[in-house]
Amino acid sequence: MPTLILVRHGRSTANNSGVLAGRTPGVALDERGAAQAAALPDRLAGVELAAAVSSPLQRCRETLAPLLSARPDLPLHTEDGINECDYGDWSGRKLAELTDEPLMTTVQQHPSAAGFPGGETMRTMQNRAVEAVRSWNARIEEQHGPEAVYLMCSHGDIIKSLVADALGMHLDLFQRVSVEPCSVTAVRYTPLRPYLIRLGDTGDLGSLAPKEDGSGASAERDAAIGGGAGAS
Structure with a gap:
């Protein structure tokens, strides 16, 4: 079965x-996100890709643009199943103002029970993403063979839910x-089980260092819904 490279869109x-x-x-991507996308072709140099699959949203398409420019023969497909979570009425709101919403506690501690007003549940999000990956695994293997590697560009919570599935981990632990x-996250699928072979690889360890204000990863209380902005 194929190996899937999951790329979260740039900042x-x-x-x-x-x-x-x-x-x-x-x-859209901001200046840092555009620079991250521009570096992607070199980061993936030497990896032969059978196809690229993108969420329909602009920030994912922009992330893949430099890679597609460097590999003009790489086919691009759009997949609704890996679209961002539908946060419904929460969409477009400041994360800081969502912190005190009662639903945020559920999102953090019991996400399998979380449903966004006017949007979808996190279970639905995971189920559709997993089904999309299973479908693409079969399609890629049929067209390119079981050793093929392909890429999907998607979103933080989608990728985290796919990692949880690959590890046999309950959705309640995906935060x-x-x-x-x-x-870059990579999962090698086999007939018996998936193997997580890369997780959240940016090639940059700067986010491990304490910030100038003394805060850092050790000070984080909650997971950043949507995936967060990453290291500054």
Whole structure:
């Protein structure tokens, strides 16, 4: 069965301003996100890709643009199943103002029970993403063979939920996974089980260092819904 490379989109204008973008149209990469995307072709150099699959949202398409420019023969497909979580009425709101919402406690501690007003449940999000991956695994294997490698560009919570599935981990534990902007996660699928072979790889260890204000990863209380902005 194929190996799947999951790329989270580069840092967006919404990430940079602390907004939960969701499926809000017109959310683009910011300057840092564009630089992250520009570095992606070199990071993936030497990896032969059978196909690239993208969430329909602009920030994912922009992330893949440099890679597609460097590999003009790489086919691009759009997949609704790996679209961002539908956060419904939460979309477009500041993350800081969502912290005190009662639902946030559920999102953090019992996400399998979380449903966003006017949007979807986190279970639905995971189920559709997993089904999309299973479908693409079969398609890629049929067209390119069991050793093929392909890429999907998607969103933080989608990728975290796919990692949880690959590890046989309950969705309620997926907030323990961190996936920064433009990070690379890889899962090798086999007939018996998936193997997680990369997780959230950015090639940059700067986010492990304490910040100038003395805070850092050790000070984080909650997982960043939507995936967060990554290291500054």
